[in-house]
Amino acid sequence: MTARAQLILANRAFLDHEAPRWADSPSSASSGGLLAAVRPVIAPWDGRSGTTWIGVGMGRYDREWVDERGFEILDTPRGPLRHRRLFFGSAIWQGHYGEVANSFTWPLFHLVRVDLPRATPYYPAPVLPTESGWHSFVVVNRAFAEAACEEGGAPSCWVHDYQLALVPGMLRARGFGGPIGFFLHIPFPSLAVAAPYLEGGSRERLRAIVEGMLGADLVGLQTTDDVARFVEAAGELCDARPTAGGLSVGGRLVRVGAYPVGIDPEEVLAAAKRAKPVTRVGMARELGLPVVVGLERGDFTKGIPERLRAIAEAYRRGVRFAYVGIASPTREGVEAYGALEVAIEREAARAREAAYWVGCPFTQVRASIGWDDVVSLQRDADVVFTSSLADGMNLVPLQAAVAQSLRPAGERAVVLAGVDAGVAKVYGGDGSRGLRAVDPLDQESLVAALVEGLAGQPARISDAFIAEVHAHDARSWGERFLADLEESC
Ligand code: G6P
Numbered sequence: 001m002t003a004r005a006q007l008i009l010a011n012r013a014f015l016d017h018e019a020p021r022w023a024d025s026p027s028s029a030s031s032g033g034l035l036a037a038v039r040p041v042i043a044p045w046d047g048r049s050g051t052t053w054i055g056v057g058m059g060r061y062d063r064e065w066v067d068e069r070g071f072e073i074l075d076t077p078r079g080p081l082r083h084r085r086l087f088f089g090s091a092i093w094q095g096h097y098g099e100v101a102n103s104f105t106w107p108l109f110h111l112v113r114v115d116l117p118r119a120t121p122y123y124p125a126p127v128l129p130t131e132s133g134w135h136s137f138v139v140v141n142r143a144f145a146e147a148a149c150e151e152g153g154a155p156s157c158w159v160h161d162y163q164l165a166l167v168p169g170m171l172r173a174r175g176f177g178g179p180i181g182f183f184l185h186i187p188f189p190s191l192a193v194a195a196p197y198l199e200g201g202s203r204e205r206l207r208a209i210v211e212g213m214l215g216a217d218l219v220g221l222q223t224t225d226d227v228a229r230f231v232e233a234a235g236e237l238c239d240a241r242p243t244a245g246g247l248s249v250g251g252r253l254v255r256v257g258a259y260p261v262g263i264d265p266e267e268v269l270a271a272a273k274r275a276k277p278v279t280r281v282g283m284a285r286e287l288g289l290p291v292v293v294g295l296e297r298g299d300f301t302k303g304i305p306e307r308l309r310a311i312a313e314a315y316r317r318g319v320r321f322a323y324v325g326i327a328s329p330t331r332e333g334v335e336a337y338g339a340l341e342v343a344i345e346r347e348a349a350r351a352r353e354a355a356y357w358v359g360c361p362f363t364q365v366r367a368s369i370g371w372d373d374v375v376s377l378q379r380d381a382d383v384v385f386t387s388s389l390a391d392g393m394n395l396v397p398l399q400a401a402v403a404q405s406l407r408p409a410g411e412r413a414v415v416l417a418g419v420d421a422g423v424a425k426v427y428g429g430d431g432s433r434g435l436r437a438v439d440p441l442d443q444e445s446l447v448a449a450l451v452e453g454l455a456g457q458p459a460r461i462s463d464a465f466i467a468e469v470h471a472h473d474a475r476s477w478g479e480r481f482l483a484d485l486e487e488s489c
Pocket of ligand 1: 012162331
């Protein structure tokens with residue numbers, strides 16, 4: 001039987017209600033890799049069984065849509081979804097989301113190879129949360145654990161990502177009846193690289209996070225490198241011992257494995273078939289220029305300033321192309337993101353000027369664009385330029401491969417991806433199949449990769465790469481994790 005998710009716990013709700021009920025306008029879907037990956041393993045709710053999703057109520061009008069316990073049945077393209085929202089006051093939310101999740105854990109966990117706060121002028125040093133911030137994190141995690149325990153029938157529970165890392169341990173402490181799975185969508189850090197930021201109380205906070213994760217029966221990470229770093233940290237911080245299939249923790253087996261996430265190729269293909277070309281691409285074509293595209297959440301892990309600097313340098317050397325860069329606003333109000341905006345503005349201004357002197361259109365905007373426009377840009381680009389400093393997976397290269405499959409092989413794009421992104425580790429970044437790993441901190445090699453990419457070098461997206469993206473899609477990822485989870489108890 002195909003495994004289906006019973007209970008999903010994620011910080012993000014499946015969607016946020018940003019319009020009042022009476023307005024009858026569509027609610028905005030949440031963004032980010034987690035949602036894209038998890039959607040395909042949702043089983044429609046038939047009134048008694050199916051998937052239940054528990055997330056935080058972040059939408060402006062969420063309360064209008066739910067009953068007094070936060071429940072509603074959402075109408076989704078995959079059928080009805082039983083959905084519960086948990087609501088928190090602004091102080092708790094600021095501590096949990098602003099302090100612990102996104103000013104401490106998120107920047108810390110991306111320290112896999114390079115001390116990024118030292119290597120760039122804008123990447124924030126992970127900040128030790130205040131006592132009250134940490135308390136808020138505990139409160140939110142506890143609310144999720146309690147909500148899961150209120151579900152009857154001992155379902156299997158799949159907890160997602162760093163914001164809820166304490167939940168598996170809390171579920172175990174409460175005697176949760178079913179199997180407990182945890183998946184980390186972001187990288188797991190190297191203790192050696194993160195060492196400068198683990199002084200004071202930070203090491204203890206990281207230890208508590210790892211201990212929370214170890215409450216699961218199965219811990220999934222993106223890559224085998226993440227698994228190795230997690231196993232090492234669990235040993236050093238929590239006395240967990242490597243054993244066949246995972247870790248031994250206080251005499252209990254915690255299975256640990258690499259489960260690289262995938263995308264839903266059908267969703268991308270459907271959009272690629274119907275989406276119109278965006279105006280800026282049309283203009284570039286009229287000028288006879290190739291198009292380079294950069295799309296992502298405007299996050300400090302994405303290497304956007306480094307990419308813009310490489311683009312400016314290519315223009316200065318007389319290379320001609322149009323650039324369309326779109327960074328969607330994310331985590332607004334989280335202080336750690338402030339310096340990034342300044343860095344992007346500065347580099348974008350330089351690149352714009354360099355583009356002007358060679359008569360090329362250059363765009364770098366901060367905007368949320370619709371799904372069809374995202375896929376349209378991925379389909380029509382000649383170079384898909386991602387440059388993450390570190391990334392759990394980075395789904396953009398995978399989406400681009402599928403979107404470009406509609407084009408003849410000889411006209412497809414070259415995709416660039418940061419060498420420390422999961423996608424480069426999992427799919428191989430030697431460039432022979434159209435995916436080339438680049439080091440965003442090595443300016444000269446970034447420029448060279450861009451220039452070669454514009455010439456279709458080392459190779460354009462190949463049928464083999466596209467087939468692999470299809471084979472490792474989100475559905476098979478979820479099913480594999482859930483099947484292993486069922487077996488783990
Ligand atoms: C990444 C994280 C997700 C997160 C998403 C969007 O993909 O792994 O857990 O949901 O970014 O971030 P946000 O803070 O808006 O939920």
